[in-house]
Amino acid sequence: MNAMRWILFTSFFQVWHCFENLCTKNTTSILLSSCYANNKAYLANDGNVKTTEKYCSYTIIQQTKAWLQVDLWEQYSINNVKIYYRSEGDLDDQYSWKQYRFRQFYLDVSDLPASETNTTQRTRCYTDNTTYPDLPPNIIDIPCQQTARYVIVETTYDAPEDDPTEGAILEICEIEVYGCRTGRFGSGCKICSGCAHCDITSGFCHQHLKDSSNLLILYIVIGIMGVSFVCIQLFKIRQNIPSSMRTKENQHDKKSLAPDNKDTRNAYQTLMHVRQSSHYEDLI
Template identity: 55%
Template sequence: MVIVLKPENLTSISSKHKGGYDNLSRRNTTKVSLSSVYESWNAALANDGIRTHTDYKLCSHTAYEFQEAWLQVDLKDYFSLKSVKIYYRDESWPPRRFRQFYLDVSNSSVNVTSTSQRVRCYKDETEEPDVPQSVIDIPCRHAARYIIVGTSYDAPEDNPIEGAILEICEIEVYGCGIGKFGELCKNCQCSTCSIINGSCRK
């Protein structure tokens, strides 16, 4: 099931991604990393292009007993972002560990910034016993190099296992190069323009 977020100050996400905005996470130079790794389920599994299967064996997985868990996408350059789509583990396993996650973007790595130094695109407010959607499209219209999905939530259902855990099966970052806009990533007619319609920003 997919949820499209409609925060008050943001418009809804277009469902047209293929043939439209570039999936920046699939560029050859993009690097995806995790705060920790559980067994062999490393960050590469969140950026292998496989989004039709969300079995845990095909998903990235952070280790237990850490207070913070994060996945970072390093685009290796600055891009004009439109949205981020996250596919979470969901094979008869409710995404309890995904409660309270956040999505930040930044010009600096997660290792040298705090959450207060980044731009917050979204914060999940789901509380027990409810769970967030396992596939979620998030508007995130900013220029940035790093995309960070993080959490400090410790799911009570995990007892006696402790710690914040992320199990992201795929992450897709959509946008264009700086100075471009629209589904065809056309050139802006000014130095800074809207990623959606190319209107110049004053």
């Protein structure tokens, strides 16, 4: 019985608790180690997941290291990070733009920014091991169950296809960091796909609570369930009392009430007798 109650309790939070894209928070900021032309950092967090050049942020050439940093402003319980890398045209077409610069990248989290840390000071979530001529997927969803403020995508890879251009380059079109506020029920969270609303602060997904009337109905249902549970428990307690004890209690109640009732009747009869006597009238 206790196991069933725990399953119901945890199931409730698994349904209503969620991971949301933390990049959509007003306080979240995106930073690049460098910026090429008009392909600035904000393009990696504008909600547009197209992977053609004009929708992507990317860094300049001739750098030994390139990184993109997501600053969540405070610690969050992170679940996964989804990255959309630049890729255009048909991958079988030699003139199409492919994600060869995406090889060998790594994903770290930290409580300090990328400019103040190196890889040994961070927590590693993922390392890509793709080698030439193979290509990593340009859209990749990476599990990263850590608690941190900063999410850092970094590379030192110099793609041979870039020759004679040299250096590490990142071309990230969109990044999504899914998680919830630290201290919530992280193991029961879900991605709020298609939610009407997901409260990032509380971490709860209100996909079925589209107005206050629905919320009121939910409270009423919970209240009825609570009262029913209490009544059932009281009934069970009553049923567990031996019948012999209940009989003795009833008999004791009758015996305790009998003298009281007899004394009351005697007092009443005495009063009526006094009233009817002449002695009572003399007293008045």
